[in-house]
Amino acid sequence: MRWGVVATVKAPTQAVLNFAAHHLELGADHLFIYLDERNDVSQSLLAAHPKITVTRTNQAYWTADGKKRPPKHQVRQSRNANHAYAQASDIDWLMHMDVDEFLWPQTHSVRALLCETPSSAQVARVRPVEALAPMHSQTDNISHFKAWISAKQGRAERSRSVYPTFGPYLRGGFLSHVQGKIFVRTGLEGMSIRIHNAFLNDVENPNSVELQNIDLCHFHATDWAEWTQTLAYRHKKGSYRAEMRAALPESQGGLTLHVLFDQLQKENGIRDFFEEVCLATPKHLKALQTHGLLRSYDMALDTSRQKHFPSFQA
Known part of the structure; x- marks a missing residue:
C-alpha cells in the first residue's frame, strides 16, 4: 500500500x-x-x-x-x-x-x-487537532493541541466549559476547520x-x-505575532471570511468569526480572544485535559528536516 x-x-x-x-x-x-x-x-x-x-x-x-x-x-x-x-x-x-x-x-x-x-x-x-501557541516560558519541544470532538460527544457544551467567553462562537473551540x-x-x-x-x-x-x-x-495560530499578521488576510479571504458559517445560528446568539473579529477589533478584544482560545496557558491545558481534549506530541520537526535536507541551514 x-x-x-x-x-x-x-x-x-x-x-x-x-x-x-x-x-x-x-x-x-x-x-x-x-x-x-x-x-x-x-x-x-x-x-x-x-x-x-x-x-x-x-x-x-x-x-x-x-x-x-x-x-x-x-x-x-x-x-x-x-x-x-x-x-x-x-x-x-x-x-x-x-x-x-x-x-x-x-x-x-x-x-x-x-x-x-x-x-x-x-x-x-x-x-484535525488544533495547535496551541506555546507560552514564552515553555522550555521543551512539546506541541499541545486541542482535540476534535463530534457534536454527538457534547461538542457545544464542552466548548462553552473550556472557553466561557468565546466558546459559543466556535465549533469545539476550533478557529479553523473541523472537517x-x-x-x-x-x-x-x-x-x-x-x-x-x-x-x-x-x-x-x-x-x-x-x-x-x-x-x-x-x-x-502558532504565536501572537504570526496570528495577528495573518488575521487581515484570513478575515478577507481565508478561514474567517464573510461567507463562512457561524457555529450557532444568529437567532441563538451566534456570530460568524468574520463579524466577531470585526467587533473585537473595535473593542480592543483581539488579545483577550487569543489568550483564551489559542494560548497554551496552564489553565487552558488543565481545562482541555479535564475534558479529555488535550493532545501533546513531540513532533521533532527540526530532526526530520535535518535528516532529509541536510544541506539546508536554518
Missing part, C-alpha cells in the same frame, strides 16, 4: 521543508509540492529529493490548459490537487493537505492504517478533489471512512 501527499505551499523554506521531511519520515512514498509563488531555494532543495515532484505554478503552468490563474487560493489548491491526482499512478492513496498540517499516527503507521480500510473505501478522512482532510484512492476516473471533500461523478465523498488513531495536527 503506497501513499502520498499533495500540497500547494506559500511559506518560508524552513516551513516547507519541515512539512516535506515530516511526511517523508512517516513513510510517504511520494510528495507533490506546488509552489504558489516563486521560491528558488525551496524549489531546488525539493527537486533534488527522489520522492518529491515540485511544480512552480507560474504563468506557463496556469495557461497550459487554456485557462487563467484562479484568483482564489482555494481554487488553485483544488486545481493543483487534481493535477497531482492525474500523475499519481504509482501510489494507492493521495492526501490533500496544507503546509501547516502534519499527519500524526498514534499506534500504527500511515501505511498500516490505510491497509486496514475496506477495499471498497474511496475516501478516508483524518480529523479535517482526506485521502483519496487513486485511479478513479471522474474523481475531483476539493479542500475538505472529493467528488466522484458528482457523488460527494463516495464510500468514505474515517481513519482512527491518527490526527491531522493543524498549526493554525
Whole structure:
C-alpha cells in the first residue's frame, strides 16, 4: 500500500521543508509540492529529493490548459490537487493537505492504517487537532493541541466549559476547520478533489471512512505575532471570511468569526480572544485535559528536516 501527499505551499523554506521531511519520515512514498509563488531555494532543495515532484505554478503552468490563474487560493489548491491526482499512478492513496498540517499516527503507521480500510473505501478522512501557541516560558519541544470532538460527544457544551467567553462562537473551540482532510484512492476516473471533500461523478465523498488513531495536527495560530499578521488576510479571504458559517445560528446568539473579529477589533478584544482560545496557558491545558481534549506530541520537526535536507541551514 503506497501513499502520498499533495500540497500547494506559500511559506518560508524552513516551513516547507519541515512539512516535506515530516511526511517523508512517516513513510510517504511520494510528495507533490506546488509552489504558489516563486521560491528558488525551496524549489531546488525539493527537486533534488527522489520522492518529491515540485511544480512552480507560474504563468506557463496556469495557461497550459487554456485557462487563467484562479484568483482564489482555494481554487488553485483544488486545481493543483487534481493535477497531482492525474500523475499519481504509482501510489494507492493521495492526501490533500496544507503546509501547516502534519499527519500524526498514534499506534500504527500511515501505511498500516490505510491497509486496514475496506477495499471498497474511496475516501478516508483524518480529523484535525488544533495547535496551541506555546507560552514564552515553555522550555521543551512539546506541541499541545486541542482535540476534535463530534457534536454527538457534547461538542457545544464542552466548548462553552473550556472557553466561557468565546466558546459559543466556535465549533469545539476550533478557529479553523473541523472537517479535517482526506485521502483519496487513486485511479478513479471522474474523481475531483476539493479542500475538505472529493467528488466522484458528482457523488460527494463516495464510500468514505474515517481513519482512527491518527490526527491531522493543524498549526493554525502558532504565536501572537504570526496570528495577528495573518488575521487581515484570513478575515478577507481565508478561514474567517464573510461567507463562512457561524457555529450557532444568529437567532441563538451566534456570530460568524468574520463579524466577531470585526467587533473585537473595535473593542480592543483581539488579545483577550487569543489568550483564551489559542494560548497554551496552564489553565487552558488543565481545562482541555479535564475534558479529555488535550493532545501533546513531540513532533521533532527540526530532526526530520535535518535528516532529509541536510544541506539546508536554518
